Each structure stands twice: as structure tokens, then as C-alpha cells.
Amino acid sequence: MPDSLRLPRPGRVLRRAALAVSLLLSGVLTAGQVIAPAVASAATVSTSITVDGSRSGRVFDGVGAASGGGGNSRLLIDYPEPQRSQLLDYLFKPGYGASLQSLKIEIGGDTNSTDGAEPSYQHTKGTVDCNQGYEWWLAEQAKLRNPNIKLYGLAWGAPGWIGVNDPANPSPGQPYFWSQDMIDYLVGWFGCAAQHHLPIDYIGGWNEREYNATWYKDFKAALVASGHGGTKVVAADSYDWNLASDMAADPQLNAAIDVVGMHYPCGYLGAMSTCNSTPAAQALGKPIWASESGSQDYDTGAQAVARAINRDYIDGKMTSYMNWPVIAALYQNLFFSTDGLSMATQPWSGSYSLGRTTWVTAHTTQFTQPGWQYLDQASGYLGGNRADGSYVSLRSPNTSDYSTVIETVDATAAQSATFTVAGGLSTGQVHVWATNLNSTNPADYFVHTQDLTPVRGSYTLTLQPGYVYTVSTTTGQGKGTATAPAPAPLNLPYADGFDTPAASTSPKYFSDMNGAFQTVGCGGGRTGSCLRQMAPAAPIHWTDEANKAPYTIVGDSTWVDYTAAADTLFEQPGAAEVLGRVNQQGRNDNGLNAYHLRLSDTGTWSILKSDLNWNFTTLASGTVPAPGLNSWHHLALTMQGPTLTAAIDGTTVGTVTDYSFTSGMAGLALTGYQTQQFDNLALTPGTGSGTSFTGQVPSGVTGKCLDDSGNSAADGSKVIIWTCDPTDPAQTWTWNNGQLQHNGKCLDVIGAATASGTLVDQWTCNGGGNQQWTVQSDGTLKGVQSGLCLDDPAASTTDGTQLIIWTCTGAANQRWTLP
Template sequence: MTGVRRLRLLLGVLVLVVGGVVGVAAVPAEAATSITLNGGSAGRVFDGVGAISGGGGNSRLLIDYPEPQRGQILDYLFKPGYGAAVQMLKIEIGGDTNSTSGAEPSVEHTRGAVNCDVGYEFWLAQQAKARNPDIKLYGLAWGAPGWIGGGNFWSTDMANYLVSWLGCAKQHNLSLDYLGGWNERNYNIGWYENLRSTLNSSGYSAVKIVGADSDWGIANDINSNPAFASAISVIGAHYPCGYRSAQTSCGVPAAATNSGKTLWASENGSDDYNSGAQAMARGINRGYIDGRMTAYLNWPIVAAITPNLPYPTMGLVLASQPWSGHYTVGKNAWVQAQTTQFTAPGWHYLDSSSGYLGGNRGNGSYVTLKSTNNSDYSTVIETVDAGGAQTVNFAVTGGLSSGAVHVWSTNLNSGNQADYFVHESDITPSGGSYSLTLQPGRVYTVTTTTGQGKGTAAGPGAGGLSLPYADNFDGYATGAEAKYLMDWQGAFEVAGCGAGRAGRCVRQMSAQAPITWDTLSDPHALLGEPGWGNYTVSSDVLLEKSGYAELMGRANTQSYGGAGGLNAYHLRVSDNGAWSILSSNTNATVTTLAHGTVAALGTNRWHSLALTFAGSAITASIDGVTVGTANDRTWGAGQIGYATSQGETAQFDNLSITPGSGSGGSTGTIVGADSGRCVDVPGASQTAGTQVELWDCNGGANQQWTASAAGELRVYGSDCLDADGQGTTAGTKVVISVCSGTTSQQWKVNADGTITGVRSSLCLDATSAGTGNGTLLELWTCNGGGNQRWTRG
């Protein structure tokens, strides 16, 4: 057969297969880009590339990691010449209220009672400073205790509260460089002016104020109000390149540019620790090229929360298993390193040596920064969207070093850690000129500096938190957070026990409804594995005033925004003796499964509570006596938790979680033999009919499958793996549906690793033997392939 059979473009060469004869024709090369690196160019002062700890408890579990893993993670985040080398750390000023993925404690829960040793943000800042004394620190509030201003954030109380917080920082030998107002809640001109005056009179005149950690709207008032302008040093905007976007364009309105103020992307990113790398690479460069923004702060710094909470994999490092010590350094960290390991705050951008390759955004972007010694320089280049290789010819002038040039690169299209932050061959310029060929999908740094490096530490493999688990809370300092206990609303801290009990307990410290940032819910805190199924959780409880306290179990998905609800079961007890077994969901709908009364529990008296889960059976007891039972299959697995009514300062002690057997079966992942990836509900959707797929195992609730006694494979407790439309033919989609007991939702896990549908007798199959992320699952005739064999994790 003659004629052209196929066309392929391989490495810039067009390969034509014609009648079995291979011909090679050169593809016209793109014209080389010429860049003059001119040390005499004007440019703004570089303030740093950093990240945010806060906006919701995202660093919570990091402090609970054992050594040496905890130190290794901190090195990857902060140590110069090792990892992300974060140049600016923004920390939350806790307000006892949820601020995205959890709540952080206030240093002053009630007026006048200041405790500088609460939480973990000061600890984290100390660890950052110990590794990099030059790191810049920035404080920002998302919410505040309700006593402030009678619930008014924009009050003198709040300005004074920030001064108290700065005093606490000083007690921890920390000096803040920057201070913000109220995260993403606009601004109040008079309040900012008062804050500036208050800081000056309190000895903090060196602290610069950032406004308004929202959008660019504040620039208009800065330009028209000289007093306001004198109070604000930096205009910080959130997501100026687009919220969770590709960050291809990062424009700034003229009012901000003309203000003369320093401009920052004071929050950006919010993407997965690996898949966000491409967007971050664009944004760090283009924020300056498009908008002259001199700082880029990624939200958040670390994903140190359990996978049932919102945004569980965002950050630079995934560190969600302190019990196993497992952690993973993300591709995002190495994108940051391509700037941070080769620059320092105080360097200058060179405007004439920054721009788009060949003047085309699609080719990629580059920025050049000059050291304070006026000789060394670094050029950071991204070719994320480039269609092929391209050559750049550099000419060095204006006093910049003409010495050896070191080249480092990160392959953003690779999933192999060995391809990140690689030291390529050095280049020796000739007559101040040199050339470099850039491959697509990369970040490069071309530099005359030395001292860079890539850390080699690695954590152990992932592993679950095993049962039994117990904690009497006596081993912690007052004000600390008990190990693994994560606040969502309120502040659960270790305190001296009440009612004459010796030792320490966990106390809910928020005595009033807070000034919220997110949806207000009852104070509650969670602990443990989302995959725990059958167990008994017990704890002692003391009510300090009229109200209620709760022991929670099988708590899984916690919603963010909207209703702010939680999928969970609750044993609620009130001081008057009323009790109830409740089921709640992410829509904040609460259903009473059983209720009754016992003798009044009163206040300042200790009582013991217990909840037992065995399949669909739920048993509640108070003071060792069973008070009620319920039969409900809504939630098949989840964490335990403590909760109180709003403002109830209850105490908890002697936590115990013991495993059960029962009829609920095991909970865990389903992992493909060929792919090594997990059966996953895309986007953690709970919409019936969503087809399941393969995805990297990440511990999420959408990858936790409970094998029920009825032969179901349940996710989220109430949804079942199902054959779409109860189909029985090869190619039928495998989806999730509300569990209904139909045979299309029943599965047989076989000794050979296959999983077959009871109704169809067909195998759970990765479509077309796919192994990549996003491969959809279906029913198919059993054939022994590795795409039809699975293991339970």
C-alpha cells in the first residue's frame, strides 16, 4: 500500500512513513529569543516568595509528627539550599473560629486572660526562624473572639488585641515584619488609621501594615486619602491571577499601580501540592511581569490535616499522618525553590530583562533579579505551555557577572521526584554571551549564585492510626492542643481539670460565639482516621454551665462554607439529663435517631459517655448504663470527636477508642494491581450516578470503601458502588448510588483479586486497561487482566 500512512512529530523532527520507507524532514525551528541581562535596568525591590500557615488549621498535624520526620519536613519548608526555602511566612492570628480547614486558638479567649502559649503558629514561626533567620513574618486574622468590640471586628478592641498578639510573639523571640487587617472582609479606613497609630504608640512602628488582603479596591481610597495612604505600606490582593486558575495573566488595575505602594499577591495558589505546580510557575513570574507584584504567597504552606477536611492536599508538602511519620514533598515545593534558592528579599527585579519568550505568552516567561552585591543575578524561566524546544541567547551587561552560569531545572510534566530541581550542566559565557536550549513544560533557573541543594530525607511509608487508642491528657502543657485533636470551631485546649479532679483535661475555651470568617457551627474537634468503622469511643465529660456536650463517632466529610455541616453521629447530653443520638450531614441537617432523659447531669460534675458502632447498630451509654440504641446505615466509617453548645466551656477526659468486630466489615482503599491507584469518586462528588475512576491514593473519604455485611462497597457511609442502571452487560459504567439493597450494589471480593458484581457476574474493570489518573471504571467480562485485580488497603 502506498501513500502517507501517519505523521508524527518527535523531538522537533517530522517523521513520514510512506510506503514502508521512512523519510526525515526538519521542522522549521522557532527563531531564537535574545535576552539582554542588563544590571543597569530599573526594577522594583523583591520581597519574597512564601506561603501561608492559617486560613484554617492546615498546619495542625505538623507539630504532632515524631522526630526525625518533623524536622525533615521543616527543613524542606524553610532550610536554605534544601527545599522550598520559603522566604516569607504568613501566620494566622487565631480567633477561635473556623477559617477554612479548621479553627485556630486565640491568645485571649476572654477579655484580659492572655495566654501566649496556645496553638502552634508561634512554634512554626520559631522553627522557620531557626532555619532561616532572614525569613519575613506576617500576621493576619481571619476571625476573632466574640468579646472583641461586642462582636465588631473594626473596633479599638481589635487593634489592642493585635498589639497583645504581637506581645506574645515577642515573648517567643519573634518580631513581625508585616501585619494585616481582616482576611477577605474588605476594609475600614478609620480602623486602619487607628491601627497604625496604636502600633506606633506601642513600640511597633517598624511593623508594616498590609491592606486589605482582599482585592485591589483599597487602592482608590489610598489614592484619595493621604492619611489612609500613610497608614498602609503594602497593597495585598488575593488571587490576582484568578482563583485556583492557570495563572496565565496577572493584571493589576491602574489605581493600584499608580498608588506608589508595594504590591503583593498576598494569597495565591490553593492548589494540590503536585498538580498546582504549573499554575504556580506561571504566577510567580507573571505576577511581576504583568502587575509588578513583588511577593507571591501560596495558600497554604503544608497539607497537615486529615483527608476528610476541605482542601486536604493543598500546599508544598503533604503531611497528614503524624502517627506513621509519612510525608511527601510536592512538586509545588520545587517550583518555589526555583526562585527562592536563587534570590533573597532585597534583590531587585530587572524590568528590561523580564518578559515573555519571543514576546509570546505561549512560549513562556522569564524574570531576572539582581543581587544586592550588584553583580550576581538569577533568571527564572518557565516554559509551561511551550509547544517545543526553543533556544535563548543571553547577553550580559550593566555590571552583572560574566562568570560561570549554573542551570537548574524542574520537569513539570514528570511524576518522578528525580526530575525535580536538577542541577544541569554549567555554562561558561564567552564575551558575556551564552545560549541555552529550553525544553517545554519546565522551570529553569540560570544563575551566577551557588549554595543550592536538594534535600535527600524521605519519610516512612503511609500507615493508619491503629486501635485501641487512648489519651488521659495529663502529659501536655496547659494551653496545648491534645495530640491529633483538630479544632473545627471553638478552641479545645488542655487545662487543669475541674470539680476536684487531679491532672489535666481538654476544655472548650471559647466562652461566646466568635466573630466568624466562615459559617458558624457549634464548637467541635475531630481525631483519628476517616476509615474507622466499628469501634467504641468513650470519654468523661463535665459541663461547666447550662448547655450540652457531645461525643461524636463515624465523623467523616466536613463541609466548608454553605451550611458548614458534618457527616457524623452524636451522643448529646444536657445538664438537665436530656440525651439524644443524632445523625448530622454536610447540609447541617440533624436527625434524631433516639432520645430520652436520665437524672439531671448538672454542672461541675463528671460523667462518662460512650458510643458503640457495630455495622448499622449504634449504642449509647451514660455512666456505664445503656440509655438508647439506634439502627442506621447512613455513616459507615469516620473519626471521633468532641462538641459543645455555643459558649459551653465543657471539659473532657480519659478518651478511649477500642476496636469492634460487629457486622460492618472493613474500611479502606481499593487499589488496582496494574495501576497502583485507588478507586476514587471524582472530585469527592456525592451526586448519584457519578462514575468512579482511578486516582492517586491520597487517603480521602472519597477513596474509603466499607465492605458491609450485605456485600456492598460503601463510600461516605450511605452511597454504594453500583452498576449504572442496574446494567449487566460489558461496558456498563460503575457509579455511586444511594444504597438501596439492590443486587447491582452487591459485590463479591474473590481470592484471585477480582471483584465481581453479584447481579452481573462481570468484573470491576479499568477501562481499556488504563492505569493513569482519571481512568474510568466499568463492568467487563472477566479475563484475568491486571486491570481487573484489586487489593484492599
């Protein structure tokens, strides 16, 4: 009988069953990705809801999401077909998935704006290129699927020429955002929108940088004068409602601002259970929005998003919810790598994953449209109690249709809601859709559960805890059926000569972290296309990292032993770098674990390592004949185990031993904002690359082995320690490209969390950084995403102890022997 079909020994099954019962009774068995469906008792709360079409409320402005701030959509454009179109359909196609009603796009500024940098359409004053980046492409795709989608532009940074000579500049000679240059820059951006046949419905100022009242007045006047007076100005896209009070006191400022937008009115990275605005904001008589919210995991953040979409209006009369970001299409070494409505991190394999947040969003967007009206008398809290859940009702402006969206995220028991329909609204059949947020089975998301026919205008619905429901007279809803292929590594060797056109002006799979790397004609007498850093001066930055130098990354974080090589040309004095074993990046680019081979135009070279605080350590250094300007030179950094070897123009110049980083991606970098060039990127495997094994993984705790509880193939099965038994299939693991796999599932940090103490289990392999591990020189296994080590808590010797991640110490309970 094959091992995969062999059953565990009966005694072991009983021991594990007893352990499970013990843990359940003790309350330990509560964490994990698989949550049992709630068992509801008889309804204890009853709510009467009168949906009266003659009553009033504010006008609904839609639910949307942001592409920008920054780089979170970067990998989407490089996805192959049909997966790319499937993802776009799940985001924008009506009656299919999230069915987004608005899209905020970043107005690129050549600077990091959270998890990457987006290019400016005007790196130098007067030189316009309306095809930079991928935001125009994304907006076109959104409009193609939903012609009614609203578009909203916002800047996080700006190129370095902005405001340098502005007389109001408090730092003369330095870039200055609140300038006439910036107004002209934004008005010019409308010209690019016109080239792409994209109407811009809303425009903002500077993301999360408060506001300048005089600038907004001048900006509004410039929009009107240039023929864009129909575009509404949103401000201040910041963290408070202070602008609303100032608008009330300043009629000119009030006239300049059409929509008051606040970020995270429900709180940041929390439950988003209370979502207040201010009386001053509500008294303006203008739309008030949660113009950025979310920042939640694409799957586990669904509960918070469900609360916020409803409670923004109930608590604060906000009429639009804008999720940040639209999609997690970015590398998994970045800080916000799983935030969005879906996750798409492997364009080379086409693999992607839809989150519950997609379906929570659909419960509003597939049953309403901007222009519908909230019904205040039919919106509130179930039983008058926040803990039981919330509901909002909206009616169509031109028909008798209505929809009510209900969430019972925090409820602990079944409830009932009795609806009475009045005021000219349809008393015909209503359709009930439901999502079970306590389930990990996608079949339980966005399900058409039943149709109800009101009796004398009334009907009653039973509400289970942990659900989102929509009750609607509308039809046309649907749930897409496209499925993604399995994840797979990006195999070495990998090369890019930059001559093959990519889907955007960036090379395929390259993601800029600062600066703007674009394929252009080569310099130095070389034919063909090369990669050039296009920003000639430091931009107006949004993030506050200590090292703001341009760099771009590419590849697979599971690469271990390989050579990263490229040609470089110095257009200006400065230094260029090849990066290797690029793994975790600090939040907002505030550090990077990586090795650097650096060469300057004067001939100095060095091997360096950087850390998550941008501390640089020189591991080796020296000099070679000065490369000078406008000639090509070859850099190669070989990483074989702990040995790092630097070669320049084919000659080895230095070797050093360092144990800090054992795997990671590749990259190209500069030390300042020069317009240097690169060509012929080549990533070739070393002798240890791609090795795999199958067998036991003994712990440093004597006699204990890595074990899958019950030898299960189910998602959420606990990963534990157990007495080593070479005949037990539950202890057979396969190491493959930085992943530990059992029964086809991957060793996984639950919820992609990064906190010490987070439990690990096994889960369907998805390429996430929470499923990737690097072998350290001391035998520890460090998580690529968290930077923490696989840990047997308190060095327990109790069979069945579930493993966690913890700060790396190198102690025995964190050491694992890989065959």
C-alpha cells in the same frame, strides 16, 4: 511460583495491548497520574533576552506561604522526629527545599477559618496566654532554619469580647471587629511575639473582609505609639484593588498602609495564567502583593503556581507571592485537604509526601532573596506569546549575580532562549536547574542539569515544554534527600486521658473545628488534666456555617466498628457530645457527616446524625436523671455495622439502626460556647474493626470484576472492569482499614478530585481521603474524600473500561461484593 511473580496469560496481554492502542488512537488515553514525557520537535520559537544590570524594576519582596485560615498546619507539630524536622527543613531551610522567604501566621480567634479553628491568646479580656496553639512554634522553627525569613501576622476572626462596647459598633452588645478592642488585641499580640523572640515584619487587618479606613489610620498610629512603627501594614487582604484607589484619594489612609495586598489576582482555583493589578495600585509607588494565592493541590497544582509566581510580576508588578497554605498537615476529611507545598496527614506513622509545588517554589527562592531587583527589560513572555511560557530576571543589589526563572508550562514544542548579559552583571559561568512538570518521577524535579559559560557575554538554552528552569550565577542550591516512611493506619484501641503533655496546648492529634479545646486542670474534684473548651462566648466568625458550635476531631477515617466514649462535666448549662464515624466535612465547615451522642445538663439525651448541610436528624432520644453541674458523667456511643447504641454512666439508654455512615473518625463537641470539660477518651474496636480480606471483588454488572490493568504495580495503572477470572492475579485485591490494595498499591481517585466522572487508578498508598472507601449498606463503595461512589461508567460491559467516581445511586454498576 508465587502469584506476585506469575505473568498474565499471553492472550490477555495482547488483548490489553490492543485496547491500549485503541484508546490511545481515539484520544481516550489522556487522563491519569502518569504522564509520558513530552517529545519535543525542533525549536520553533526563539527568544532573545538581554539581562542588563543597569536597567531597573521593582524590588522583590519574596515568595512565602501562609499557616492559617485555618488549621492546615495542625498535625505538623505532632509528627515524630526525625520526620517533623525533615518537613520543616523542606519548607524553610535554605538550599534544601521550598526555602520559603516569608511566613504568614494566623492570629487565632477561636473560630473556624477554613479547615479548622486556631485559639486566641486572650479568650477573655485581660487573660493573656502567649503559648496557645502552634503558630508561635512554627514561626520559631522557620526562624531557626532561616534567620532572614519575614513574618507576617493576620487575623481571620477574633474572640467574642472584641468590640462589644465600642461606641462605633453598629450592633451594640455584639462583637465588632473594626474596634479599638481589636487594635489593642493586635498590639497585645506583639507582646506575645516578643516573648517568643520573634520580630513581626508585616501585619494585616481582617482577612478577606474588605477594610475600614478609619480603623487602619488608628491602627497605624497605635503601632507607632507602642514602638512597632517598623512593622509594615498590609491591606486589605481581600479580592479587589479598590483600596488602592481610595489610598490615592486619601493621604492619611495612604500613609497608614505600607503594602497593598490582594488575594488571588490570578483567579481562584484556576490555571492562574493571567495576573493583573490596576494602574491605580501600580501608581501608588508602594509594594503590591499577591498576599494570598494558590489554594492548589500540593502536587498537581504546581503548574498553576509556576505560572503565578512569574506572571504576578509580569502582568501586575506584584513583588511577592504568598501561597495558601504552607502545608497540608490536616485530616483528609476536610475540604482543602491536599493544598500546600507538601502533605503530612499521618503523624502516627510519620508518613508524608513532597509535591511538585515545593520544587516549583524552589526555582525562585533558592536563587533570589528579598531585596533583589526585578529587571523589567528581562522579564516577559517567550516569543511574546503567553502560551509559550514566561520568564522573569532579577539581580542581586550588592553583587553582579543574577537569576532568570522560566516556565514553559503550556508550551507544546521545544524553544530556544538566547541570553545576552550586560550592565555590570557577571559574564561568568551560569548554572541551569530544571523541573519536568510532566513527570511523576521525583528524580526529575529540581535537577542541576548543566553549567554554561557565556561566549562574549552570550549563551543559548534549549527549553523543553512543560518545564520550569532557573538560570543563575549563584551557587549553594540543593535538594534534600530525606525520605518518609510508608503510611499506616492509626490502630484501635486508642485512648487519651489528657494527662500526658502534648507538643501544643491541644491534645495530640486533636484538631479543633470551632472553639478552643485546651488541656487544663480538671474540675469537679477530679485530679489531673482534662480537656476544656476555653472560649466562653461566640467569637467573631470568619466562616458562614449554619452550626457554629465548638467541636474537635481525632483519629483515622478508616475506622469502622468501634465505641467512642468519654467522661464529661458541665461547668455551665448546655449539652455535650461524643462523635463517631466522622467523615466528610463540608467546605468551610458547612456541614459534617457524623453521628452524635448528645447529653444535656437537664438529662435529655439523643442519638443524632448530621449531614453536609448541618441538617440534624434525631435517630433516638430520651431522658435520664439530670446530671446537673460540676459532676462527671460517662458517654459511650457504640457503632457496630448499622447498629448504634448509646450508653450513659454505664447503662444502655437506646439503640437504633442507621445505614448512613459506615466509617470515620471520633470527636468531642458542645452545642454552644460553654466551658464544659472532657476526660478519659476511649476508642475501642468492635467485632468488625480491623477485618481484612483478600480476593476478587465482583461488580453488580454480571460477570465483571474489579481489575488492575496488566496486573501492574506501577503508579497510575488503570483500575478497570474485566470478565471475572478467579485465576487472574490482576483481580486479587486486599481490603484493609478502608483501603482496596493491589500489588501493594491503593485504589486511588486521580488528583484527589471530587468531581463526578473523575477516573480512578492505583497509586502508592499515602493515607489520603482519595484512597479511603466506606462500604455502604447497598453494596456501594463511597469515597471518603469525595462522597461519591466507585462506578462502572454507563454500566459498561466492555473489558478494559476504566472506573470513575460518580454520585451514589445504588445501581448495579456501583455495587461491589466484598468477600
